[in-house]
Amino acid sequence: MTSLFTLTRRAALALAAAALAAPLAHADTTKLKVGIMGGEDESVWAVVAEQAKPLGLEIETVIFNDYTQPNEALARKEIDANAFQHGPYLDAQIAAHGYEISIAIDTAIFPIGLYSRKYDSIEALPEGAVIGVPNDPSNGGRALKVLEQLGLITVRPEAGILATVIDVSENPRNYDLRELDAGVVGRAIDDLDAAVVNTDWAAKADLLDHRIAQEAGENNPYTNFIAVRTEDKDAPWVAALQQAFQNDAVKQAYAEAYKGAAVPAW
Numbered sequence: 001m002t003s004l005f006t007l008t009r010r011a012a013l014a015l016a017a018a019a020l021a022a023p024l025a026h027a028d029t030t031k032l033k034v035g036i037m038g039g040e041d042e043s044v045w046a047v048v049a050e051q052a053k054p055l056g057l058e059i060e061t062v063i064f065n066d067y068t069q070p071n072e073a074l075a076r077k078e079i080d081a082n083a084f085q086h087g088p089y090l091d092a093q094i095a096a097h098g099y100e101i102s103i104a105i106d107t108a109i110f111p112i113g114l115y116s117r118k119y120d121s122i123e124a125l126p127e128g129a130v131i132g133v134p135n136d137p138s139n140g141g142r143a144l145k146v147l148e149q150l151g152l153i154t155v156r157p158e159a160g161i162l163a164t165v166i167d168v169s170e171n172p173r174n175y176d177l178r179e180l181d182a183g184v185v186g187r188a189i190d191d192l193d194a195a196v197v198n199t200d201w202a203a204k205a206d207l208l209d210h211r212i213a214q215e216a217g218e219n220n221p222y223t224n225f226i227a228v229r230t231e232d233k234d235a236p237w238v239a240a241l242q243q244a245f246q247n248d249a250v251k252q253a254y255a256e257a258y259k260g261a262a263v264p265a266w
Contacts, residue, residue: 035082052244110199132195135179143196
């Protein structure tokens with residue numbers, strides 16, 4: 001069965017590609033508010049804003065520090081777009097809240113990593129090690145899949161991408177899996193033996209140099225994107241924003257901000 005994520009991505013990207021041939025008329029400037037997470041993305045979007053000016057866009061970034069807020073703000077028309085999430089997360093948000101939000105522009109893949117300040121490899125993790133994982137369904141399931149890829153645990157296949165710790169079927173070294181808020185798990189690293197942390201939160205917690213493993217990049221369903229209200233998905237400014245974002249200057253901004261931990265998705 002084709003997922004909502006796949007259908008939405010196909011439709012959105014097809015519309016954006018078709019619209020690229022008809023950029024905004026530059027006589028008027030379109031002002032956009034784009035919600036992003038505070039931190040490294042701020043420097044990336046400073047570059048996007050400069051790239052957008054010749055295309056007739058004036059971008060104001062609105063900073064959030066909680067994953068639950070940007071989609072709510074978008075649905076309430078407090079912002080025009082947001083850029084912080086991947087498909088499984090948006091699917092879960094739509095299922096929970098009924099948001100009419102669509103994928104517009106792919107941004108980057110942020111391979112989620114396992115971090116530790118106490119151990120320099122997964123082999124060094126002791127039996128019974130305390131490992132933090134995010135507690136929201138999409139990122140928590142992703143974290144458990146990473147631990148499974150690394151051979152540390154086994155997760156029931158039927159749990160899918162929204163697995164939780166109760167879906168762990170094998171844990172031969174008796175790791176203590178602690179569920180914490182995605183924004184907290186990285187900051188709690190000193191109280192843990194290791195933690196699976198989203199890249200943006202790992203950067204905020206100064207952990208990028210302490211990554212001891214990461215998820216596989218091939219066939220990764222967690223591409224991040226710019227999302228818009230479904231009613232705006234074929235607006236002319238979406239095509240202009242794609243041009244402002246998907247270019248070499250922004251690729252360089254990602255490289256500098258994330259030290260190679262972000263992989264541009266175009």
